[in-house]
Amino acid sequence: MAQNIEDVxxxxxxxxxxxxxxxxxxxxxxKTAIAGFVLMAPSLVFIGLFVMVPIVxxxxxxxxxxxxxxxxxxxxxxxxxVQLFSDVDFLGSLKNSALLSGGMLFxxxxxxxxxxxxLNMRLKGTKFYRTVFFAPYVLPLVGSGLVFTLLLxxxxxxVNHVLALVGVPPINWLGSSHTALISVMLVSxxxxxxxxxxxxxxxxxxxxxxxxxxxxxxxxxRLKSFIHVTLPNLTPTIFFCAVVCxxxxxxxxDQVYVMTDGGPNNASSTLTYYIFHKGFxxxxxxxxxxxxxxxxxxxxxxxxxxxxxxxxxxxxES
Amino acid sequence: xxxxxxxxxxxAHVVLIIAAILALIPVYWMIRSAxxxxxxxFDPHFHPWLVDFDWRNFAQAWSSQPFPIFFxxxxxxxxxxVLCQLVTSTLAAYSLVFVEYRGKSxxxxxxxxxxxxxxxxxxxxxxxxxxxxxLINTYGALVLPFVGSAFGIFLLRQGxxxxxxxxxxxxxxxxxxxxRILWSxxxxxxxxxxxxxxxxxxxxxYNDLFWPLVATNTTNMRVVPVALTYFLNQDAGEGLQWxxxxxxxxxxxxxxxxxxxxxxxxxxxxxxxxxIKG
Numbered sequence: 001m002a003q004n005i006e007d008v009x010x011x012x013x014x015x016x017x018x019x020x021x022x023x024x025x026x027x028x029x030x031k032t033a034i035a036g037f038v039l040m041a042p043s044l045v046f047i048g049l050f051v052m053v054p055i056v057x058x059x060x061x062x063x064x065x066x067x068x069x070x071x072x073x074x075x076x077x078x079x080x081x082v083q084l085f086s087d088v089d090f091l092g093s094l095k096n097s098a099l100l101s102g103g104m105l106f107x108x109x110x111x112x113x114x115x116x117x118x119l120n121m122r123l124k125g126t127k128f129y130r131t132v133f134f135a136p137y138v139l140p141l142v143g144s145g146l147v148f149t150l151l152l153x154x155x156x157x158x159v160n161h162v163l164a165l166v167g168v169p170p171i172n173w174l175g176s177s178h179t180a181l182i183s184v185m186l187v188s189x190x191x192x193x194x195x196x197x198x199x200x201x202x203x204x205x206x207x208x209x210x211x212x213x214x215x216x217x218x219x220x221x222r223l224k225s226f227i228h229v230t231l232p233n234l235t236p237t238i239f240f241c242a243v244v245c246x247x248x249x250x251x252x253x254d255q256v257y258v259m260t261d262g263g264p265n266n267a268s269s270t271l272t273y274y275i276f277h278k279g280f281x282x283x284x285x286x287x288x289x290x291x292x293x294x295x296x297x298x299x300x301x302x303x304x305x306x307x308x309x310x311x312x313x314x315x316x317e318s
Numbered sequence: 319x320x321x322x323x324x325x326x327x328x329x330a331h332v333v334l335i336i337a338a339i340l341a342l343i344p345v346y347w348m349i350r351s352a353x354x355x356x357x358x359x360f361d362p363h364f365h366p367w368l369v370d371f372d373w374r375n376f377a378q379a380w381s382s383q384p385f386p387i388f389f390x391x392x393x394x395x396x397x398x399x400v401l402c403q404l405v406t407s408t409l410a411a412y413s414l415v416f417v418e419y420r421g422k423s424x425x426x427x428x429x430x431x432x433x434x435x436x437x438x439x440x441x442x443x444x445x446x447x448x449x450x451x452x453l454i455n456t457y458g459a460l461v462l463p464f465v466g467s468a469f470g471i472f473l474l475r476q477g478x479x480x481x482x483x484x485x486x487x488x489x490x491x492x493x494x495x496x497x498r499i500l501w502s503x504x505x506x507x508x509x510x511x512x513x514x515x516x517x518x519x520x521x522x523x524y525n526d527l528f529w530p531l532v533a534t535n536t537t538n539m540r541v542v543p544v545a546l547t548y549f550l551n552q553d554a555g556e557g558l559q560w561x562x563x564x565x566x567x568x569x570x571x572x573x574x575x576x577x578x579x580x581x582x583x584x585x586x587x588x589x590x591x592x593x594i595k596g
Contacts, residue, residue: 032417032418033419033420033421035413035417035419035496036413036417036418036419036422038413039409039410039412039413039417040410040413040414040425042405042406042409042410042466043406043407043409043410043466043467043471044410044425044466045466046406046466047428047429047432047466047468048466049447049466050440050462050463050466051432051435051440051466052432053447054440054443054444054447055435055439055440057440057443057446057447058442058443061442061443111337114333115334115337118333118334119334121326121327123327123330123331123334125331125334128338129334129337130586131582132338132341132342133337133338133341134586134589135341135575135578136341137589138521138525138574138575138577138578138585139525139571139574139575140524140525140542140543140546140570140571140574141525141527142525142527142543142546142547142567142570143348143543143546143567143570143571144344146546146550146563146564146567147344147347147348147351147564147567148344150347150351150359150560150564151344155360156359156361158343158347158366161364161366164364190341190344194341195589198586198590199589199590201590202590202591222326247434251436251438253527253528254527254528254543257527257531257547258527258546258547258550272436272438272439272528275438275439276438276441276528276532279441279442280441280532285442288442289442292438292440292442293439295436295438295439296435296439299434299435299436299439300431300434302434303430303431303433307427307430307431
């Protein structure tokens with residue numbers, strides 16, 4: 001590998017140099033173009049092989065009925081998709097993913113924003129707080145999922161013990177179809193709120209302090225300056241967080257796998273869990289692939305929104 | 319006026335302290351359960367602290383499964399991924415920032431789109447591709463899909479873009495080769511971006527459950543997150559050894575925590591940076 005790379009660099013070394021003026025311009029352009037693509041090549045090959053080709057392949061698979069047992073897949077055109085939208089489990093998973101995204105959007109973003117606003121006051125111990133809130137983000141979700149399983153245990157979990165102190169009867173967090181998804185969301189909330197806090201903090205620190213002060217001098221209180229100055233300047237950050245939050249929630253898998261296995265009765269199965277379950281556990285490759293395509297369509301719409309937002313953001317900054 | 323500010327700060331502290339306690343409870347509970355005897359965990363009389371410490375738990379949990387192998391697999395495969403990504407992403411980012419050619423924006427757009435494709439949506443094709451070359455259940459399967467990284471290119475592009483273009487131009491006029499420019503100007507100046515990428519990706523792949531779960535199927539190829547889930551499934555019949563599971567979770571978390579404490583500012587930079595300059 002390393003040898004290869006060095007060859008590539010050495011090749012492009014002569015080609016990529018800006019050529020002195022006396023040479024024809026077209027030749028130099030051609031040469032730099034080659035250099036540019038040669039340098040891109042290792043990445044392009046691997047991204048092509050493991051991202052682009054699989055996308056095309058998964059679309060192809062979604063048009064066939066196949067499992068690993070019968071060697072010849074049967075072309076069924078859109079039948080997998082039709083079946084998908086009459087499959088209660090799929091619709092349920094789709095709904096759960098949407099609920100999870102919505103819940104995260106309306107809980108973790110405000111929490112993140114509030115924490116960031118507090119940390120932006122530059123109090124004592126800010127660094128400590130920031131570390132404590134952000135640290136969960138780097139932990140393996142499998143580990144946090146396991147701890148939350150214990151915390152939410154019906155008979156011995158800390159959460160029910162604390163609730164009992166105020167007279168609430170024990171809740172079967174993971175075993176009831178009403179609360180299983182909420183349990184999954186709790187882990188996500190714990191894990192990701194600090195991440196949004198950090199993005200909001202970066203956004204807040206990009207707002208010129210002079211603007212906020214000017215508003216306060218003009219007689220606006222903290223709240224007023226927050227609503228009239230901070231919030232409008234923060235909208236790009238909010239949009240960015242919102243899109244990232246939805247994308248992240250639609251990819252939720254580890255928590256579900258560890259805590260509930262999608263159960264009970266599919267009450268906490270997400271779109272990615274459904275894809276995994278259909279493809280890897282039931283060997284129903286066609287359905288799994290069709291569900292993958294739907295996930296991809298959803299995510300690419302979101303990504304396009306994000307890319308557009310990113311462009312706007314850059315313009316606003318410069 | 320001054321009094322109000324003080325009140326404000328105090329209430330901010332109160333909110334922050336409550337939030338910090340909530341954030342730390344799962345960590346505390348992990349440690350508590352890791353040290354508890356199994357009877358203590360399932361004691362119906364509630365006591366948030368520990369009555370009985372059992373330090374032998376860690377040793378028992380450690381010897382119950384071949385953890386050294388899991389750690390070796392996890393760390394080696396994550397390390398290999400990071401190494402490959404640093405090389406491929408550096409070259410690609412260099413090409414995007416410092417080399418002029420047509421079609422660059424198209425390439426970059428594709429990279430942005432590729433960044434959003436989750437493994438869960440494409441794992442069947444990737445699995446069948448790798449299995450057709452007999453790589454399933456090998457390091458090849460764990461590493462190869464991640465050698466090229468759209469995110470890596472994106473992150474390094476941000477880092478490279480802050481290097482003054484005049485410096486590169488001057489070096490070219492002085493006759494430096496592209497290789498020389500990359501090695502002695504770009505890389506030293508982009509060290510923070512490279513460290514950020516290395517840390518973020520190491521932690522990401524060390525934590526990854528999904529792909530190793532699919533791509534490996536024997537104990538000797540198992541990585542740490544997958545090993546944790548096996549704890550869950552294995553003991554299912556005879557009552558879970560929760561204290562040992564929490565010991566294992568602590569083993570799993572420790573390397574990440576250590577990396578995080580050492581490289582905190584790089585993690586922060588990585589997360590905040592991708593959003594600001596998006």
